[in-house]
Amino acid sequence: MPLLEASRLEHLKMLEAESIFILREAAAEFAHPVMLYSIGKDSSVMLRLAQKAFYPGKIPFPLLHIDTNYKFPEMIEFRDWYARHVGAELIVHKNQKALDEGANPYDLGTQKCCGLLKTRSLLDGLAEGGFDAAFGGARRDEEKSRAKERVYSFRDSLGQWDPKNQRPELWNLYNGRHHKGESIRVFPLSNWTEFDVWLYIHAEKIPIVPLYFAKEREVVVRGNSILVLQTGVHLLPGEKPQMVKCRMRSLGCVPCTGAIRSDADTVPKIIEEMISFRRSERENRVIDHDEEGSMELKKREGYF
Amino acid sequence: MATTPVEPTPETKSGIPKPVSAGTLLRFSTAGSVDDGKSTLIGRLLYDSQAVLEDQLASVKKSKINRAAGPIDFSLLTDGLRAEREQGITIDVAYRYFSTPRRKFIIADTPGHEQYTRNMATGSSTADASVVLVDATKGVLRQSRRHAYIAHLLGVQHIIAAVNKMDLVGFSQDVFERIVAEFQQFASQLGIRNVYAVPVSALEGDNVVRGSKRMPWFSGPALLEYLEQLPASGASPDAPLRFPVQYVIRPDASFRGFAGQVASGTLHAGQSVVALPSKVKTRIRSIVAFENEPLSAAPGDSVTVTLEDEIDISRGDILAGEEQLPSVGTALQAMIVWMHHEPLDPHKIYLLKHTARTVRARIHQIRYRVDINTLEQLPSKKLDMNDIAKVDVKTTLPLFFDPYRLNRTTGSFIVIDPLTNVTVGAGIIEGAIEEQQQASQRRHSTREERVLRFGHPSGAVWLKGRPHVAELLERRLFDEGWHVQLAGPNDFLAHELVTVAKAYQLSGHITIFSPLDDGTDQKRVVRAIYGPDAFFAVKIDDDTDEEATERIMKVLRKWRDKQSDSQKENS
Numbered sequence: 001m002p003l004l005e006a007s008r009l010e011h012l013k014m015l016e017a018e019s020i021f022i023l024r025e026a027a028a029e030f031a032h033p034v035m036l037y038s039i040g041k042d043s044s045v046m047l048r049l050a051q052k053a054f055y056p057g058k059i060p061f062p063l064l065h066i067d068t069n070y071k072f073p074e075m076i077e078f079r080d081w082y083a084r085h086v087g088a089e090l091i092v093h094k095n096q097k098a099l100d101e102g103a104n105p106y107d108l109g110t111q112k113c114c115g116l117l118k119t120r121s122l123l124d125g126l127a128e129g130g131f132d133a134a135f136g137g138a139r140r141d142e143e144k145s146r147a148k149e150r151v152y153s154f155r156d157s158l159g160q161w162d163p164k165n166q167r168p169e170l171w172n173l174y175n176g177r178h179h180k181g182e183s184i185r186v187f188p189l190s191n192w193t194e195f196d197v198w199l200y201i202h203a204e205k206i207p208i209v210p211l212y213f214a215k216e217r218e219v220v221v222r223g224n225s226i227l228v229l230q231t232g233v234h235l236l237p238g239e240k241p242q243m244v245k246c247r248m249r250s251l252g253c254v255p256c257t258g259a260i261r262s263d264a265d266t267v268p269k270i271i272e273e274m275i276s277f278r279r280s281e282r283e284n285r286v287i288d289h290d291e292e293g294s295m296e297l298k299k300r301e302g303y304f
Numbered sequence: 305m306a307t308t309p310v311e312p313t314p315e316t317k318s319g320i321p322k323p324v325s326a327g328t329l330l331r332f333s334t335a336g337s338v339d340d341g342k343s344t345l346i347g348r349l350l351y352d353s354q355a356v357l358e359d360q361l362a363s364v365k366k367s368k369i370n371r372a373a374g375p376i377d378f379s380l381l382t383d384g385l386r387a388e389r390e391q392g393i394t395i396d397v398a399y400r401y402f403s404t405p406r407r408k409f410i411i412a413d414t415p416g417h418e419q420y421t422r423n424m425a426t427g428s429s430t431a432d433a434s435v436v437l438v439d440a441t442k443g444v445l446r447q448s449r450r451h452a453y454i455a456h457l458l459g460v461q462h463i464i465a466a467v468n469k470m471d472l473v474g475f476s477q478d479v480f481e482r483i484v485a486e487f488q489q490f491a492s493q494l495g496i497r498n499v500y501a502v503p504v505s506a507l508e509g510d511n512v513v514r515g516s517k518r519m520p521w522f523s524g525p526a527l528l529e530y531l532e533q534l535p536a537s538g539a540s541p542d543a544p545l546r547f548p549v550q551y552v553i554r555p556d557a558s559f560r561g562f563a564g565q566v567a568s569g570t571l572h573a574g575q576s577v578v579a580l581p582s583k584v585k586t587r588i589r590s591i592v593a594f595e596n597e598p599l600s601a602a603p604g605d606s607v608t609v610t611l612e613d614e615i616d617i618s619r620g621d622i623l624a625g626e627e628q629l630p631s632v633g634t635a636l637q638a639m640i641v642w643m644h645h646e647p648l649d650p651h652k653i654y655l656l657k658h659t660a661r662t663v664r665a666r667i668h669q670i671r672y673r674v675d676i677n678t679l680e681q682l683p684s685k686k687l688d689m690n691d692i693a694k695v696d697v698k699t700t701l702p703l704f705f706d707p708y709r710l711n712r713t714t715g716s717f718i719v720i721d722p723l724t725n726v727t728v729g730a731g732i733i734e735g736a737i738e739e740q741q742q743a744s745q746r747r748h749s750t751r752e753e754r755v756l757r758f759g760h761p762s763g764a765v766w767l768k769g770r771p772h773v774a775e776l777l778e779r780r781l782f783d784e785g786w787h788v789q790l791a792g793p794n795d796f797l798a799h800e801l802v803t804v805a806k807a808y809q810l811s812g813h814i815t816i817f818s819p820l821d822d823g824t825d826q827k828r829v830v831r832a833i834y835g836p837d838a839f840f841a842v843k844i845d846d847d848t849d850e851e852a853t854e855r856i857m858k859v860l861r862k863w864r865d866k867q868s869d870s871q872k873e874n875s
Contacts (some may be wrong), residue, residue, distance in 0.1 A: 011329040011408040013605075020606035021565045024551040028619050028660070052594040053563070055608070057555040140399045147398040166396065167727045168422055168643050170429040172565075173657050173718045177725035191410055193401045 012200055016049065019188040021172060022151055023053040023135070026186045027060050029176045030133035033186070034126070037063035037083075037090070039075045040251045042137030042189055044206050045197050047086060049188060050135075062089035064125055064134070068117040069099055070253035072230060078209045085207075093125030105255045106234055117253075123159040126183065133176065133184045141193045151190050157181035195274060202267045212270065214247040214262040225258035328536045329408045332433040333460070335416040335424045335451040340439050341468045345506035346400060346413055349528060352513040353402050397427045406532040416447050421676060421690035422643040424451060425730060428458035429716070432536050435527070440469045440479055440503070444486045446677045452487075453676055456494050457639060457692070457732065459712055462534055463491065464500045466527055470519065471505040477521045493679070502527050541602050545569030545577065545625035546706070546714050548659035549617055553608055561592055561608040562617055564660070567713035569625050571609060572600040577623045579615055580632060580704045587612040620661035622704045622714075630704045630714055635737040640667065640687070640695050644721070644728035648687035651759030651864060653785040654728070658703050658717040667719070667729075668756060669696040696737060698757070708732040723783070754812035758787040760864040762809050763838040764830055765816045765856065770844055774818035776853045781814060781860070788814040801826055805833045814860070 026033055035050065037043050050059045063083060067076070083090035095103070098116040105113040126134055140147050150166055152174040167175055176184050189197070201208060218229045220239050227233055228248075229241055233255055246259035247270075264270040334342055400411040412427030414420065416437075428434060434455035438448045452463055465487045473479045484501040491499050502511055503522055510516035511526045524530070546567040553561040575588045589610045591598050601607045609623075617623075624630055642648055648667060656665040671694040673684035687693050708715030719729035755761050767774050774790055781788040789808070796804045808815040817830060831839045840859060844852045 014329045017565060017604055017606040021550070024563055024606070025660070028551045053606070054551075054553060055594040056559060056561070056592065057553045141401045147400065148396045163396070168426050168718075168730070169727075170426050170718060170730045171712065171716050172430075173716065175657065175718060175720055175725070175727045177655070177720060179725065191399070191401070193403070193408075195403065196408070 009199070009203055012196060012203060015192055015196055016052070016200070018172075018191065019046075019049045020053040022174070022186060022188040023050055025172075025174055026133050026135065026152075026176065026184075027054070029174075030184070032129070032131045033061045033133040033135065034064045034091070034129060034131040035059075035061055035135040036122075036137070037065050037079070038137060038251070039065065039071070039079045039082075039209060040137070041197055041201060041208050041212065042139065042192075044082070044208050045192075045200055046135065046137045046188060047082070047088070048200075048204055048206050051086060059086070059088050061135075062091050062129075064091045064093060064129065064131075066118060066122045066125055067092050067094045068121070068253050069094060070105065070117070070255060072209075072211055072228075072251070072254055072257075074211050075209055075251060078207075082207060091125070091129065093121060093128070095121035095124065105253065110256055126159070131183065132178065133186055135186045135188060137189050138187050139189050139192050139194070139197075149187065149190070151187055152176055153185040153187065154178065155183050155185060159183070195271075198267065198271050198274065202271060209251060211248040211251060213265045214245055214269075215265065216243050216245050217259065218242070219244045219246060219259060226260065228254070228257075228259050230254045329410065330433065330531060330534060330536050331410045331412065331431050332435055332464075332531060333412040333414060333424070333427040333431040333455065334435045334437065335414045335427070335447075335454075340416070340437050340447070341506045342413075342416065342437055345435075345437065345466065345468065345504070345512065346411060348506050348509055348512045349411075350400060350402055352509065353404055353528065397423050404528065404532055409531065416451060418446075418450065418676070419690060421450070421454065421692070422641060422730075424454045425458055425641045425643075428455045428460050429730070431455070431458070431460050433462035433464060433531065433534055434460045435464045435466050438465055438467045438483055438487065440467050440473045440483065443483055444490060448487070449490055449679075450676050452491060452496065453494060453679065454692075456496050459708060459732075462498065462500070463496050464502065464527070464530065467501060467503045468506050470503045470510060471508050475503070475505075475510075475516075475518045477519075480522075500524070500530055502530065540568060541570050543568040543603075543711065544628040545571060545575075545623065546630065546711060547571060547577075547609070547623040548661075548713070549619055549621045549623065550660045552618060559610070560614070561610050562623070563606070563608040565606045566601050566603050567659075568603050568711050570600055570602055571607065576626050577611075578626045578629060579617050580622045580624060580629070581702060582615065582617075582621075584613070584615045585626065586615055620659070622659065624704070630706050631736045632702050632704050633736045633738070634699045634702050636697050636699075636703070636705065637671075637734045637737055638695055638697055638717075638731040639734065640693055640719070640732070641730045642687040642689055642691045642693070642728065643730060644726060645689045646721075646728070647689075648729065651785065653722065655720040655722050656697070656699060656703075656717050656731070657720060658705065659714060661701075661703060662720075663699045663701045663703065664722075665697055665699040665719075666757075666759065667695045667697050668759070671695060694734075695731075697731070705733050705736075707735050751812070755867075758812055760786060760814065760860075761838060761867055762812045762834070763814045763860070763863070764805070764809070764834045764840065765814065765860075766827055766830065766839065766841040767816060767818050767844075767856075768821060769819075770849070770852065771818055772849050773844065773852045773856075774816050776849055777856055778816055780853055780857060784857075786814055786860075787812060788816065791815050791817050793818065793820045798826070802829055802833070805830045809833050 035046065037047065054060055065079060095117050103113060103116045138146055140149060148163060150169045152169065153161060154167055155161060178184060218241050219226050220229060220233065220235060220241055222239065226244060226246055244261060245263060247262045247264060248257060248259055251257060262273060264273040334346060398413045400413055402409050412431055414423045414427035434451065436448050436451045438444055455463055465484065467480055467483050480503045487501065488499060502524060503519055504511040504527060506512060510518055511522065513526060513528045515526050546569060547564050548567060549562045549564050551563040553563055571588055571591065573588050573590050576585060577588060578585050589612050591601055592608045592610060622630065650666065650668050653664050653666060656663055670684050670687060672681040673687065673691055673693040675682055676692055684693060704714065706714045715733045717731040718727050719731060721728050771792065778788055778790045791808065819826065827841065842856055847855065
């Protein structure tokens with residue numbers, strides 16, 4: 001019995017066709033594109049779209065994962081398996097220098113830590129590979145400053161975004177021209193919402209990291225956050241671990257990604273849960289809440 | 305942490321509640337400025353259809369910047385950039401998403417002020433419908449007219465006039481009807497046939513998502529109800545096939561697939577198609593897909609096809625239905641929206657991206673500029689940012705195009721500055737310019753034709769004893785798109801000067817003569833060949849190379865502009 005009727009998937013077909021168009025356009029126009037692969041659900045969808053776009057050929061660009069060293073072990077395991085399964089080339093980049101010098105979120109705070117282990121690392125990884133275009137799975141509905149992001153987002157030679165000076169983007173005529181050293185971030189999922197992503201994962205049976213599914217996990221409850229205990233999460237004085245049935249709504253680094261209480265252990269249950277939900281998915285990400293407009297500031301500096 | 309209760313929703317057998325997402329996608333644009341309630345209207349649509357999430361609402365409530373407009377300031381939900389929140393204005397196009405049980409919506413939310421015409425055009429370029437806001441307390445202002453005009457120009461199929469702030473006019477039917485009549489009259493001038501007008505109060509929610517008890521005299525659907533049942537325009541499947549080839553897939557020698565998105569018409573195995581520019585006829589062998597190979601493809605589908613015959617096709621080519629081919633040509637007429645603070649330069653070579661093809665082009669003539677407030681057609685020599693004009697375009701390589709009103713994909717292009725790489729304009733194709741082309745194929749090119757293509761007549765710069773300036777000047781002019789060459793002291797013998805100068809003069813180039821000294825005679829001879837109007841003897845005192853070059857370029861630009869103006873007057 002089909003869970004979702006064909007008529008309900010009509011808009012997914014339109015989104016899929018648009019994303020495939022964007023992937024092909026960028027693959028044709030750039031000399032060295034790369035796909036930023038973050039292991040999350042959006043990356044999984046983007047990867048499936050790339051498989052479709054170039055079938056029966058292989059995906060004509062490598063995947064790049066920026067590994068902060070603070071990711072959940074389940075994510076790394078999934079990443080290595082899935083890249084092999086899809087038959088894509090996988091590049092893993094770490095800011096080894098910062099890690100060797102002891103960079104961590106507890107001592108540096110989330111902003112500095114993100115700056116070093118994500119943004120800096122990303123820019124270095126892109127420069128090292130000589131990539132002139134990078135696909136990212138960001139969606140415009142994720143956060144306010146992303147609503148004005150272009151599908152082709154121009155970055156200067158330092159990888160910075162200038163929100164007030166973006167190229168106009170009309171029809172599906174994307175302008176990817178750039179000088180040496182400059183680059184374009186390409187967002188094929190711009191027009192998808194979180195809900196669309198889940199519907200598509202369901203309809204296409206796309207594999208995702210098990211952390212998205214609810215199960216009993218050992219956690220510590222801190223303020224409004226539920227932090228899954230993993231190597232690296234430091235208990236504060238007076239905190240006690242407890243077992244909570246929970247799941248991740250979006251995946252990030254262990255110390256900065258909270259879980260939500262949930263019984264949803266299948267994709268349909270997650271979809272059902274979302275409908276009764278009234279909180280946005282990045283709400284459990286500590287980094288977005290540092291100050292108002294913090295995502296915009298990070299993006300200006302080169303973050304996705 | 306408790307979740308806000310949502311209205312109970314009917315459940316399907318599978319346990320997935322009915323609302324949220326369904327059917328097709330509808331893209332609509334809005335335009336407006338600070339005080340006409342646009343942000344409030346969008347905020348209301350998002351809030352009432354529950355696309356505004358609790359934590360976003362919380363962050364609006366705790367925002368430091370406050371424009372205080374009732375309990376919830378909806379506009380803070382929609383203005384995404386820091387600068388916008390601080391200044392209380394909408395600068396850029398923002399995209400918003402929400403779903404109802406019937407369909408998914410994408411709103412292109414644009415500022416309404418004249419200085420943001422280009423943003424309105426951007427938002428309209430992909431829209432199926434436009435919601436034009438009219439302030440009930442003010443009537444149909446320029447802003448509403450402007451938005452309707454731009455939406456219509458960009459081919460938006462459905463125009464909806466949302467007469468807002470009905471709460472401030474006592475929900476008066478008379479006021480509404482007077483405004484609608486005024487709007488209809490303006491719309492019919494533009495050739496807009498269907499306008500749906502709806503009286504709303506965005507602030508209080510009347511006729512936005514649900515009908516209004518306070519306006520029993522209005523029986524039409526509320527704004528959202530109307531948008532829910534609109535057909536998404538899209539290209540017609542009945543139109544002739546246009547399949548621009550985006551990417552060639554060749555995993556091995558045995559497979560060659562052509563990937564692209566169907567712009568119009570349909571594709572199916574066995575269908576006859578013509579490849580352009582080669583004009584070779586072939587048939588579709590199959591439509592290839594990752595799984596479940598489709599039997600046919602409709603407009604908007606991204607597919608990969610294989611062909612019966614091995615023919616040479618690459619990115620930028622197009623597969624077309626043989627019953628009606630697109631126009632093929634290098635001369636076309638278009639409406640253009642200029643988008644950059646650097647004005648259009650009719651002499652400059654731009655890049656033009658049209659489907660998957662990028663060619664060099666000149667926008668060499670401005671027929672008229674449109675005053676977007678009065679719709680008057682005004683003569684104009686230049687185009688500034690946000691100007692809309694009818695222009696003649698000449699490309700170096702042929703395009704395969706249709707008029708925009710028939711096909712949004714093959715009828716549109718963007719203009720890119722080749723030096724800065726910035727998108728500077730957007731073009732809406734009206735049709736081919738044919739007259740001169742055929743005649744010119746029969747005889748050799750004339751001086752006038754060369755001037756048209758080069759952007760300037762032939763001329764001579766006499767620059768004695770400063771070889772570095774000569775070289776720098778040549779490079780700068782070349783980079784600016786001039787047809788220029790350098791004639792240095794070693795390039796010919798003294799007695800050849802007359803022959804050489806005559807040949808150079810005929811070629812239409814700008815020639816920089818760079819002798820070691822003035823044989824007075826030589827200078828006089830060259831001056832006689834070019835005539836005094838096209839001969840520039842440059843005296844350089846102690847200017848630096850850079851200063852001297854800049855000074856000469858200024859003189860040449862001025863001369864060129866004067867020439868092209870007088871040519872226009874003659875024609």
